[in-house]
Amino acid sequence: MSEGVGDPRLAAEGELSLARLALDDNEVGHAADHVANALATAPSLPDAHAVLAMLLSHPDGGVDLWTVDGEVYVGTALARAHALAFHGEYAEALSLLVSVQGYEPGMAWADVPWVLDSELAAKLDPAELLNVFVQLLKAVPDPCPEELAPGFAPYVQLVRSLVAVHADSGNLLWLASVLTRRLGLLDEATSYAIESERVEPTDRAAIAVGYALRSQGRTDEALAAFERALRYQPGNVAVYADIAGMLGDAGRLDEGISWAERSLAIDPVHDCSLVERHSLLFRRDGAVDDLVAIADLLRLAEPGSHEKQHAAELSDRSRQVWLAGIPDPTEAVINVLDQLLAAEAVSAGGASLTVSALEPPSAFLAFGLAVPGSEVTVSEILPPDPRLPVSLRGSQCRPIETVVWQYDGSVSRPAVAPPGAEGAAAIARVADFGESSGVRARSGWVSVPAAYDHAVLLASTPLEDLLGVLVHPPASPTGAAGDWPGWIRAVQTWACLGIAHHRTDESWVESVRRQVLADLAYGPEDWITESALFALATTAWVDPSARADVAELMGWRLLAAVEAQRERPVTILGSLATVTLATPGLNPDVAALARDILTADDDAPEDQPAGPSAEQPAGRPVERPVEVPKKRRGIFRRR
Incomplete structure (x- = not known):
């Protein structure tokens, strides 16, 4: 194999050489395609952004060199995002970046100068970014595997800057707490959540406090936060289920079962509460019919539905043989x-x-x-x-x-x-x-x-x-x-x-x-x-x-x-x-x-x-x- 084959940077530089040749021939569209290829290969390469700026300044250039109708190529979405940012349309640019991040979360797509610019936060309206960051949270696994965390680091830096500028935004503080918690920044997540509830006392903020404290193993404090959330919204059965699961994780099985049953008294068919109750009963009593009841619930659920998230509860945490695997021979x-x-x-x-x-x-x-x-x-x-x-x-x-x-x-x-x-x-x-x-x-x-x-x-x-x-x-x-x-x-x-x-x-x-x-x-x-x-x-x-x-x-x-x-x-x-x-x-x-x-x-x-x-x-x-x-x-x- 030739030296350099498979090297993303060299591949991107090759695309940029072709882009410059196309520009010399005034083939702006071809040049735009090569820039998109370069960005898809090496998203933070400075030369790629420099050639993109040249295209935006060209008489026949502009944002619409990269359109996002129908099925969209990753490089095209990236190029359009950077082009929008070049013209100051940051909210739409971030939305495109986040969509690419969700498609391939392991890449540092946002590790680019305009996202990392310390002055960007002052140019943004938190209200316009709410949907963008909700979209980002959907892309971040909970918890996020260590190998994916670097791809989300630029967003964390941006959120920190936004919170510093807009410290009175309860929504922004809540988003910051959820994002940092999923990335394992637990002290930071707890601080954001507590401030979010102080600024804007809501069930959502209290739940964020509960989740952050639960992640730190501070069960009693988390329970108090979840109970505050129920005072804000007494009928929120999802919170009851969260409490049941947390107490189960802490080994407090009887308490967890009680919370799940309280939830089912409000909504007898709430899937999370049903699953938590059966899971905790199995862990306490060992009756396999409780695990089978969860399997029945999942079998009847629609593909991609909320219930499918409970598949992990079918695992026997004690790793009992035959439920978890084949026993060793004893002969x-x-x-x-x-x-x-x-x-x-x-x-x-x-x-x-x-x-x-x-x-x-x-x-x-x-x-x-x-x-x-x-x-x-x-x-x-x-x-x-x-x-x-x-x-x-x-x-x-x-x-x-x-x-x-x-x-x-x-x-x-x-x-x-x-x-x-x-x-x-x-x-x-x-x-x-x-x-x-x-x-x-x-x-x-x-x-x-x-x-x-x-x-x-x-x-x-x-x-x-x-x-x-x-x-x-x-x-x-x-x-x-x-x-x-x-x-x-x-x-x-x-x-x-x-x-x-x-x-x-x-x-x-x-x-x-x-x-x-x-x-x-x-x-x-x-x-x-x-x-x-x-x-x-x-x-x-x-x-x-x-x-x-x-x-x-x-x-x-x-x-x-x-x-x-x-x-x-x-x-x-x-x-x-x-x-x-x-x-x-x-x-x-x-x-x-x-x-x-x-x-x-x-x-x-x-x-x-x-x-x-x-x-x-x-x-x-x-x-x-x-x-x-x-x-x-x-x-x-x-x-």
Whole structure:
């Protein structure tokens, strides 16, 4: 690549050279186009403004060399703004600049001499600028990311100058407070807001004080300011919702809920208050139906509507697994794998390992892929047999048609063909998405609906590929041996979410997607059980017609696991309890049982480390088998 290619300043100077040549030929219109290009590339370049001044002084020149009718080029809007300022029409010039700032907020479009001129404030009428600065506030994120702040710095300087000249303008002080608060200048924002309320006591000014103090963590003072706002305007339910949210952020959940309920007593359908109430109730009580109620509100809202701003409230701030992402595996064979890799005790010949009881086949798959050539021997298979579809009280719960694992004794093998190359690649892409997708990293998501929406990319992937990848995972993108367990769990989860998008035109109860996911959930005990149950729960989040059915499927599957746990270890039981609690419309007794499982697990003493110590050799041959002790849990207690 030639030196200088891609350098904005050099590109702009090239445009200006062409503009000067066009002027020499009296091609004023062409010259104007090149100046616009230069400004769009390097908006503060002094030579660009000098050539623009030459065009404005030309007999055939003037502001109308750059028109803004219809779809407007950024450079054209900038050139016209500077031309208007050249003629003293500052309000219209600022309006154009602000519109460009909103289009591309990361650029310092206003970092030009006339905006930064300390004398400009005295030439401006605050009343004429009110709409301009309201337009500016729409362009400033709340809060503004650090990388965007420099683009708004010239406006902050202008606002400071305006406040110094027009210190009695309550509107201007209010605007200054909002702008500086969003840019993180909190002391300044608080000062402007307090002065705004002193100059012009209004609910808007008091709210600005409340927001500024809230941003500083001064909750009680902010509450007093919001209460003053309600004295100015008692029926402002938005203020009630703001108070509820602030108190929730301060950990004062009961108080926050009370304020949200007071708001709903005034306006029972106020969206902000509904969302705050449900969000705070979930944070206090942990009942997922409150998050689902928010999801329902958002699902019914019009695109671009006010309600859509509440999407962040669907995030579980505690980062509970399955609501926020995939839990880590707990199997003994994975614990051994971690120890071997940490001790760098894996030889080229693999490892020989004996476990006392059968564990999920996906765990053995992960061990084998991480340590190729390994052998895992199972001492015994305890009843109820985890290789078979689940049973309850000795009888099978439901018929199973789709099975992806088969067993030869204690050795598992895939019961379905590998996925096609295109299908495997599609699933791997979805499972390995990046932060920029707006969802989250590989093993997590911002919210359950976000995970469901991301998986729509697999809606056209053949069902046989979605099933095949469950037991024939594509290569881990990192290539690290220790990443295999997490990668397999991610692939299985996203594949099951892909199945949830299969033939969505079919009614839920008779659908193929329900039949397949239920079969996977009730089939041989495995990590796939967890993934299928999560896909069922996710479907219930987005499809109210599926909720009762999914809640029943979830409840019986958990009960089957509890019964099995009374006789043998069920390594996935904790995860099943957590995914159950992520399911809408649960029977209260099922929800209580799931909570008891997790509470009993939290109260249980730590297991002794399983498998070889870091000092023991793990490569083949091994002097003696490594015996992994059985894991027993206590009897579950009821509340």
